[in-house]
Amino acid sequence: MTLTLEAPADAPVAAPQAAPTDDGAVQHHDILLIDYSGELEKVWATMLLASTAGAMGVQCKVFVTFWGLLAFVKDSRRITGKNWMQKMMSFMQRPGISHRKLSKMNFMGMGPWMMGQLAKQQKNASPKELLEIAQSMGVEFIPCQMTMDMYGLTRDDLIEGMGEPVGAATVIGLMSEGWSPLFI
């Protein structure tokens, strides 16, 4: 038996091309980064993409959730949370963007320290610098309300300039409106 596969008549022939707008710029798709991981390498990638989106005039929001939110606690905060378990969690994994660990080859902080030194030699911007650039270029960082409750974090524990805490419905809403998502 031969089976012939035919595309339905209404199937698009090719992906739609980005059409230039009147002023010559390419029509942008808005970008939604989901910053889920708290490891140094993932946080760095998120900040790099967010700051670049800002520099390119692409509208970008970053939903900060689970371990990702730890990078958005002020560096000066050491123990956070309300109950003993939340406090213990913050003791075990120090919050703050300058205290992120590598997922591999962390070696008690040797790995991140060496990464930092190499980045300085190469004149790479640190995650913290990139975060500040992204914020100054209009990228909005939105904390996850559920994660804040889980860790017992208040708005005051988080860095300045973050958006209103929201939930998953807002994220799904943005995606369904056509924001291109990237889960990091």
Added chain:
Amino acid sequence: MTTLEIAQRVDAKGLSCPMPIVKTAQAMKALTTGQLLEVLATDPGSVKDFEAWAKSTGNPVVESGAEAGVYRFVLQHK
């Protein structure tokens, strides 16, 4: 090389991705329509990156070139 009236210069030599683009975007904000921005960079990736930036923002690259490992871009504020 033609002599262009450069309104602002950005020295991004030695900086790596995405800083040349970031510095350019920041400097471009201070300019007005038609003004030219000259950027010097040493990051080889910046050749493609500036094309992408120009396409995305609509600020065209009016002149580009490389000399002794330094890339030069002249961008016009749209």
